[in-house]
Amino acid sequence: MNIFVCVxxxxxxETKIVPTADAMFIETSSIKWIMNPYDEFAVEQALLIQxxxxxxxxxxxxxGSSKDTEALRTAMAMGADEAFLVEAQDNLDSYSIAKALKAAIAKSGKNPDIILTGKQAIDDDCLQVPQILATMLDIPSVSVVVGYEGSASEATVKREVEGGALEVYGVKLPALIACNKGINTPRYASLPGxxxxxxxxxxxxxxxDVGVSDADRRVKYSNFQLPPEKPPGKKFDATDxxxxxxxxxxxxxxxxxxxxVI
Amino acid sequence: MDFSFTPEQLEIRDLAMKFARNEMMTKAAQFDVLAEMPLDILQQAWSLGLVNTCIPTQFGGNGFSAIDSMIITEALAYGCMGMNTAIMANDLALLPIVIGGSDEQKKRFLTPFTESYKIAAFCLTEPGNGSDAGGLKTSIKEDGDDVVINGNKMWITNAGYADLFVLYGTIDPALKHKGITAVVIEKGTAGIEVGKKEDKMGHRCSDTRAVTFNNVRVPKNNILGGLGKGWSIAMKTLDHSRPMVAASAVGGAQCAYDHCVKYAKERVQFNVPIFNHQAIQFMVAEMAMKIEASRLLVHKAAWLLDNHQSNTQLASYAKAFAADSCMQIATDAVQIYGGYGYSKEYPVEKIMRDAKLIQVYEGTSQIQRLVIAKEIFSRS
Known part of the structure; x- marks a missing residue:
């Protein structure tokens, strides 16, 4: 099977987020980057399927930016075979990212049998790239997946819905599966790895190379601000x-x- | 001059820190109370390549530099100094084989440690000989193709679980240092008697026992470097292991410091978080300085090793300074936490108990100063 994982x-x-001076993005120079935690589940699931x-x-x-390739290196240290990086600024919108991913998959020369992603990224919490990518590729997608069983041609997946109930779907491959916590326990990248x-x-x-330009942007950022500080609470003296x-x-x-509130 | 780590070293550190935080720190208090070897955690650390960092690639190891080992040790001690002792004791026992063993011995003794998780114990100290290691009494007598070992060893880390003992004895106490001989003894050899587990102040999950050797017979080809060659092997081993112990002090100190920085921002006294008070600021600033200075000494001692230069003096600087700093930092951490710091509900009192041992084992802080002074005056 040709298994793809988007990370x-x-x-x-624990990063302290600070907007840039021009308020067009966040200050990235001193940030320590990690792989999006939900994507770790996707990498692990890919390795289990493999x-x-x-x-x-x-x-x-x-x-994303090539300043640090931590996430790709970690995925390969966990066991992935090869990696593609589409170099871009870190504030691309979901549509552009999905379009770039689709083209990168084509550039790999392999037809995907399954594409795995995390259900969302914990920085901007957009929850859009998996679904946009699946639509662009015209394949089914299931998100918030907490259980996966499958053959080379189809899969049964469980997704979590409000209230903790599970929905069970039968999916024909190729498909896109967006993983949630609980689907597996991601392995550590070992030192030999x-x-x-x-x-x-x-x-x-x-x-x-992947045919994405500024014209593809559906979302333009206009201003980054920290949330306003919470005003202090009011105290009422009820001793009298x-x-x-x-x-x-x-x-x-x-x-x-x-x-x-009432 | 370059203080930066390579991308691989950063990844090694990230992995070791992730393991330390997720698997070790979360269970450190539990195993401290249980006083049991955390075998599952140790096994997992081994499977990730975090154990036996001294084994060269040709015998199945990962080929880590001394600096790499320091990075790993600091991270693991950050997770739990006691668990790290169980891990580090393997290196301490295997280093004499790496340093003084023949290729045949390395293959025979080291390679099995790369195939599955095995435990090793370094047996130097005796009930009557600690700092005066050269005066050890355990006898090694030639008998045909074998040697026969008799004597008592004390404070032996990993003893209750050891698959391999690396023992120092003497062929004749009158020969002093020139009689000292290192020999490898495999588990199950007749005459090894392992004592009860010691009830210690800190490093409580590591397994420490007395071991008695009664007419233990091993073939002569288990002797490392030949009869009477043990002292120089032991000294070279310490050049490697002392920076590692120092690295573990840095890890423990960093952990205490990180707890304090967080706590000082949360704890409110006199209507402000306590980091606003100079009394707290001075202690935290002192901690930060000492941690950085200790780490630089550790890295320099390791760098000298990696560049095949004598590091005995630097290894002792690192060991003494990092251990003493760790003790001070852990004590101040308890001070910053106040009453909470003295309680087992909070993590810093354990670090204080653990820190004390770093000033004691692998050459006390006083012995390190003797080594340093000897190096100074023998060259001037």
């Missing part, structure tokens, strides 16, 4: 029992007019 590199969860189907290859794809990964092929493509009735009225009023 994204996201700021480490192990179950002899002769399969796992190709990992990423669109890290050493071996150095020798695995990593192909770098430009946005021009004669004023308590009035206080209750005041609090209820404020909950209605100011906090607008």
């Amino acid at each position: 994204k590199q996201v700021p480490d969860t 192990a179950a189907h002899t002769g399969s290859t796992v190709t990992v794809l990423r669109v 890290i050493m071996k990964a150095k020798k695995k092929p990593l192909t770098t493509l430009s946005l021009a 029992s004669t004023k308590q009735a009035g206080l209750v009225k005041e609090v209820v009023g404020l909950l209605r007019t100011e906090a607008k």
